[in-house]
Amino acid sequence: AQSVTQPDIHITVSEGASLELRCNYSYGATPYLFWYVQSPGQGLQLLLKYFSGDTLVQGIKGFEAEFKRSQSSFNLRKPSVHWSDAAEYFCAVGSGGATNKLIFGTGTLLAVQP
Amino acid sequence: EPEVTQTPSHQVTQMGQEVILRCVPISNHLYFYWYRQILGQKVEFLVSFYNNEISEKSEIFDDQFSVERPDGSNFTLKIRSTKLEDSAMYFCASMGLASETQYFGPGTRLLVL
Secondary structure (H helix, E strand, C coil): CCEEECCCCEEEEECCCCEEECCEEECCCCCEEEEEEECCCCCEEEEEEECCCCCEEECHHHCEEEEEHHHCEEEEEECCCCHHHCEEEEEEEECCCCCCCEEECCCEEEEEEC | CCCCEEECCEEEECCCCCEEEEEECCCCCCEEEEEEECCCCCEEEEEEEECCEEEEECCCCCCCEEEECCCCCCEEEEECCCCHHHCEEEEEEEECCCCCCCEECCCEEEEEC
């Protein structure tokens, strides 16, 4: 069965520091992978996605993620974090097929220190 | 930019009451979804809907739940007799044909007392 693991429940970084949020997935075929961000009281906003091709994908707000098949990982990175990046980040894998439901990880809550 | 909208943003109801959560998907999208997020937990798939029928549902989506697309624009989730454990944020999402990307609405926070 498909699953997504986000090992870090909570991360705190200083503003201006680099960020890496980890995501590991379990999926039998080539996965569709997504990162969504949820600000407090808000809905889920798509940051970026990977379907195929270049394994380094660029998203909005200066985020990028790298797909590594050998490690079953899709880690999210940002070179310099801004205070407005404080939010919860969810990695998800699409099940494909007729429904393509999303299976989410448990999320990583990012706090940004001034 | 087109977006998914949901109403109401918040709903408080008594246990045993029926609630209907409404969603307006992006206009040319054909796949529709409901997810829920219990406070402090991950987002869970409830149901997917395509071509006027349910294409997949989770174990959570029991007989108390139903979905409907009553007209060309709305997509609704009905809970017939709410339980305390139905308290959650409910997200609607939609996806276009030949796309693999779902776009989410802002959610409806449901509180069952």
